Amino acid sequence: MDTGNLFQHIPATLPDELTDTLVSGRQLRIERIVSRGHASPPGFWYEQDSDEWVLLVKGEAGLRFESGDRLLHLTEGMHVHIRAGERHRVEWTSDAGDTIWLAVFHEADQAR
Amino acid sequence: MDTGNLFQHIPATLPDELTDTLVSGRQLRIERIVSRGHASPPGFWYEQDSDEWVLLVKGEAGLRFESGDRLLHLTEGMHVHIRAGERHRVEWTSDAGDTIWLAVFHEADQAR
Numbered sequence A, B: 001m002d003t004g005n006l007f008q009h010i011p012a013t014l015p016d017e018l019t020d021t022l023v024s025g026r027q028l029r030i031e032r033i034v035s036r037g038h039a040s041p042p043g044f045w046y047e048q049d050s051d052e053w054v055l056l057v058k059g060e061a062g063l064r065f066e067s068g069d070r071l072l073h074l075t076e077g078m079h080v081h082i083r084a085g086e087r088h089r090v091e092w093t094s095d096a097g098d099t100i101w102l103a104v105f106h107e108a109d110q111a112r
Helices: none
Strands: A002-005 A018-024 A027-036 A052-059 A061-064 A072-074 A077-082 A086-094 A099-106 B002-005 B018-024 B028-035 B051-058 B061-065 B068-076 B078-082 B088-095 B101-104
Touching: A027 B101, A072 A077, A077 B018, A086 B051, A099 B028, A099 B101, B068 B078
Parallel strands: none
Antiparallel strands: A002 B078, A018 A027, A027 A099, A052 A077, A052 A099, A061 A072, A061 A086, A077 B002, B018 B028, B028 B101, B051 B078, B051 B101, B061 B068, B061 B088
16 A cells, blocks of 8 residues: 655745645546645636546635636535536635645546 | 535434445545544455545544554545555544545556
8 A cells, every 4th residue: 555644745835836646547646736825827727628526625725617707715624526628717725824635637427 | 516525414423434425437436434433343354346545534543454464543634545455444443533534446557
């Protein structure tokens, strides 16, 4: 087995968001992302080929979805299933400490 | 998008471990498991067809692996990648509160 800890190996300074791939397979990728006040650049939207299930492990963030211009305020323990092609952006993350995300990217399920 | 919160919808009494499926696809299943002092029955071992990546979100637990008789003490933020067929059991979970696991079951990757 492989082990790790989401709260470890976070650098003291974080000029950019930090992304670590924890699991990488043909159909699946699990990432830890650490933000410290970071947000998506103005006008930028994520538009992904994969479905993404994302958990806010620590901190706080605002996630905006283009469709319906919906802004989700994420707090610890909240999770969101973002479908492939669903345009979204990180509007803000807490500047009071680290925001830790767990992102599970997986092949869009045709059968849904 | 679908949303939820790992810390919500936990019953006041928990005679058995509680398992909720958060994502279910052909190649992937994500579960939240809540334990409150629960452990695997004496002599029982999990032996799964899928790989399981598991995160200890809250609480504390002991996870035993048959191979090498290794006992892992899991605290918040720790994650373990358990391969298909790797026999393991939950030796104990904290009786001081809820222990919340996030389990990502996925098809074993032949290419590893």
